[in-house]
Amino acid sequence: xxxVTRKLGLSTTAIHGGAPRPTPGTGVASPLVQAVNYxxxxxxxxxxxxxxxxxxxxxxxxxxRLAQLEGSExxxxxxxxxxxxxxxxxxxxxxxxxxxSSSWIYGGTRKLFSEDIPGMGIEVTFVNPLxxxxxxxxxxxxxxxxxxxxxxxxxxxVLELNSLQSLAHSEGIALVVDSTFASPVNFRPIEHGVDVVxxxxxxxxxxxxxxxxxxxxxxEPFIDEVRQKMMVWGQAPDPFAxxxxxxxxxxxxxxxxxxxxNAMEIAEWCSKRPEIAKVHYPGLPxxxxxxxxxxxxxxxxxxxAIELKxxxxxxxxxxHALKLFTYAASLGGVxxxxxxxxxxxxxxxxxxxxxKIGIPDGFLRLSIGIENAEDLIADIEQALQQ
Ligand SMILES: Cc1ncc(COP(=O)(O)O)c(C=O)c1O
Numbered sequence: 001x002x003x004v005t006r007k008l009g010l011s012t013t014a015i016h017g018g019a020p021r022p023t024p025g026t027g028v029a030s031p032l033v034q035a036v037n038y039x040x041x042x043x044x045x046x047x048x049x050x051x052x053x054x055x056x057x058x059x060x061x062x063x064x065r066l067a068q069l070e071g072s073e074x075x076x077x078x079x080x081x082x083x084x085x086x087x088x089x090x091x092x093x094x095x096x097x098x099x100x101s102s103s104w105i106y107g108g109t110r111k112l113f114s115e116d117i118p119g120m121g122i123e124v125t126f127v128n129p130l131x132x133x134x135x136x137x138x139x140x141x142x143x144x145x146x147x148x149x150x151x152x153x154x155x156x157x158v159l160e161l162n163s164l165q166s167l168a169h170s171e172g173i174a175l176v177v178d179s180t181f182a183s184p185v186n187f188r189p190i191e192h193g194v195d196v197v198x199x200x201x202x203x204x205x206x207x208x209x210x211x212x213x214x215x216x217x218x219x220e221p222f223i224d225e226v227r228q229k230m231m232v233w234g235q236a237p238d239p240f241a242x243x244x245x246x247x248x249x250x251x252x253x254x255x256x257x258x259x260x261x262n263a264m265e266i267a268e269w270c271s272k273r274p275e276i277a278k279v280h281y282p283g284l285p286x287x288x289x290x291x292x293x294x295x296x297x298x299x300x301x302x303x304x305a306i307e308l309k310x311x312x313x314x315x316x317x318x319x320h321a322l323k324l325f326t327y328a329a330s331l332g333g334v335x336x337x338x339x340x341x342x343x344x345x346x347x348x349x350x351x352x353x354x355x356k357i358g359i360p361d362g363f364l365r366l367s368i369g370i371e372n373a374e375d376l377i378a379d380i381e382q383a384l385q386q
Contacts, residue, residue: 010069010185011253018064032243033057051239053231054078058242063215065249066205069184070197072217076226077242081180081200082108083235084214086116088198090233091225092145092174095121100138102129102148104157104357106200107345109149109178129159135167143171149178150189151293153331154305154341154365155358156181156280158289158296165193180204183332185256186299196222203332204302206248207255211241255334255370259302262376263368267304269377275314275384280305302368303331308384311362315340318364321383324375331367336376339365 008016022028033056038049049055054063059077067075078084089112093099101113103126113124125138129148146168150159161177168175176196177189183204189197199205201213216226230236237245260283267281279286282293283300293300308314319327325338329345341359342351351361368376 013065013068014252015250017068018061030058030061030243030246032240034239052234052236054227054236056239056242058239058246059237062242062246062249065246066201066215067217069188069249069252070217071188071190072197073219074223075215075217076223076230077201077237077245078214078216078230078235079237079241080212080235081106081178081198081202081214082112083230083233084198084200084216085109085178086112087226087229087233087235088176088196088216089117089145090229091222092176092196093117093120093122096142097144098123098125098140098142099145099147100125100127100135100143101146102127102152102159104129104152104155105147105149106153106178106180107341107348109147111348113147129157135164139167139171139173143173145174145176147176147178149181150187151181151282151297151301151303153181153345154303154363156282156287156301156303156305157358158282158293160292161189161192161194161296168195169193180332181301181303182297183252183256185253186260186297186301190217192296195219201245202330204252204256204259205332206245207252207333208244208248209328209330209333209335211244211248213237213241213245256302257299258370259368260299262370262373263302263304263366264300265373266366266368266376266380270304270306270380273384275309276306277309278307280307303365304368305363305365307360307363311360312342313362315362315364317386318383321386322379323382324371324379325366331365333367334370336369336371337367339367341365 036051041047063075063077127134127138165175174195177194178198179189180200180203197217199215201215264283267279267284270276271279281304325336328337346354
């Protein structure tokens with residue numbers, strides 16, 4: 001069959017991107033090659049394949065597809081989202097360098113930036129991303145990286161990128177965005193001048209709560225450097241995880257669009273309930289970043305958060321009463337989940353520190369799945385009544 005030359009849509013790319021055209025006798029699904037080592041040519045190191053090098057057939061296929069989905073030159077899949085962030089930082093920063101990070105980031109990343117990275121002689125400044133001129137004030141001659149997460153876990157704030165990318169580029173600083181909450185269906189940061197995109201592929205990219213993986217997207221030379229770090233720090237993914245990730249990606253467009261619709265319906269319903277003090281969802285006109293979200297995102301996402309009147313004790317009663325939502329960490333899969341960040345991603349922060357970044361006790365994060373919205377709403381309703 002002739003090669004397709006037109007630019008493919010996101011869903012088509014998610015299914016076919018980077019894959020060779022199947023020929024008679026080959027499987028329609030990609031074969032899983034669960035080997036750790038590969039037969040090598042004699043007399044040369046060309047073509048050396050080893051799972052820790054990230055060049056197994058299953059890793060290479062899903063890497064090509066992810067680069068196409070994010071619109072980057074290259075992508076590298078690693079064994080977890082934290083592995084992706086750690087190796088990207090190891091590739092970008094050296095002793096004596098300075099990192100400026102949004103203070104509104106996933107708890108594990110916060111720990112990496114406040115303990116491990118400073119332990120390597122790299123200085124880190126955390127910035128409130130909404131403070132006027134906050135980013136600029138934090139910059140030093142040694143600043144090499146600006147890091148942020150948008151939409152923000154778990155508050156669903158959406159950060160403006162235009163002025164930040166001009167600032168970063170005028171100073172020769174790499175702008176790195178953790179885009180886990182959005183997925184490439186809703187947001188592709190590279191289209192907005194971002195240099196490096198990171199995902200916990202454990203979440204929307206895979207979408208089924210059954211693998212741990214991460215991805216770094218960027219230009220070829222940078223991805224090569226991240227690969228070198230991945231090889232020596234031992235952060236490569238298993239071929240089976242790559243195979244499941246590739247299979248999960250095939251449905252990302254339909255999954256995420258359904259999650260967007262469900263979350264919108266649930267957020268609107270929750271915003272009318274007297275038991276709920278606050279709903280955090282960028283699709284609601286009342287959300288402080290609704291206008292930014294409308295311009296940056298193609299969909300408002302499947303993540304939302306609620307604060308119940310009655311705070312912590314009410315949250316615990318509510319969670320106990322839920323029948324469909326599962327109380328579990330992680331997010332972005334087809335099953336709906338609920339979690340309290342104070343007992344999961346942000347458990348190592350004090351209540352005061354959490355309150356400062358908008359996470360009071362009793363704050364509940366909902367990861368909306370692809371179930372029927374009316375069933376999810378009925379579940380929330382019966383739990384609120386108890
Ligand atoms: C926004 C964000 N980034 C990174 C991570 C880390 O990903 P992983 O658990 O795959 O290491 C998470 C995990 O929850 C996350 O929510």
